[in-house]
Amino acid sequence: MDSSVDNMRRLIKRITAKHAQAHFCYEAGPTGYGLHRLIVSMGFPCSVVAPSLIPRKPGDRVKTNHRDAVALAKLLRAGELTAVWVPDESHEAMRDLLRARAAAVETLCVHRQQVSAFLLRRGRIFPRKTAWGARHLRWLQQQKFDHPAHQMRCRRWSKA
Numbered sequence: 001m002d003s004s005v006d007n008m009r010r011l012i013k014r015i016t017a018k019h020a021q022a023h024f025c026y027e028a029g030p031t032g033y034g035l036h037r038l039i040v041s042m043g044f045p046c047s048v049v050a051p052s053l054i055p056r057k058p059g060d061r062v063k064t065n066h067r068d069a070v071a072l073a074k075l076l077r078a079g080e081l082t083a084v085w086v087p088d089e090s091h092e093a094m095r096d097l098l099r100a101r102a103a104a105v106e107t108l109c110v111h112r113q114q115v116s117a118f119l120l121r122r123g124r125i126f127p128r129k130t131a132w133g134a135r136h137l138r139w140l141q142q143q144k145f146d147h148p149a150h151q152m153r154c155r156r157w158s159k160a
Contacts, residue, residue, distance in 0.1 A: 008038055009038065012044065025076045028084055032092060033048065050082075054081065116131070122145065
């Protein structure tokens with residue numbers, strides 16, 4: 001079963017039709033908090049738990065969806081789970097944006113370091129103090145290498 005809103009709505013209705021009381025719980029993950037918002041909008045309580053806050057038995061390394069679901073249900077019933085704060089849609093969007101920006105900045109730093117190391121291995125040192133400005137990019141365009149594989153250019157740097 002896919003996790004579309006309509007399928008989740010049908011599943012929630014099917015579960016709540018069989019039981020007088022229902023309290024939903026799931027592990028926080030990469031899919032965000034849309035499921036929590038859907039369940040709460042249908043009038044049911046829902047807890048989102050950070051995987052790191054779920055008590056685990058030592059040596060219990062086998063993970064299956066069914067085992068995890070049963071364990072979560074037991075821990076929820078026993079009051080042993082700590083729910084995390086669920087951000088609203090605007091907070092979640094801002095968090096996503098900040099994470100994406102941080103990842104992009106980190107990737108940029110890593111790739112700049114790789115280019116700098118490549119140039120250093122070939123004895124090319126930028127003659128000025130500050131790198132990665134317009135002058136540095138022009139200087140990079142002017143670099144010529146003996147081996148054709150080293151001569152590939154980035155479209156952003158080459159002139160149209």
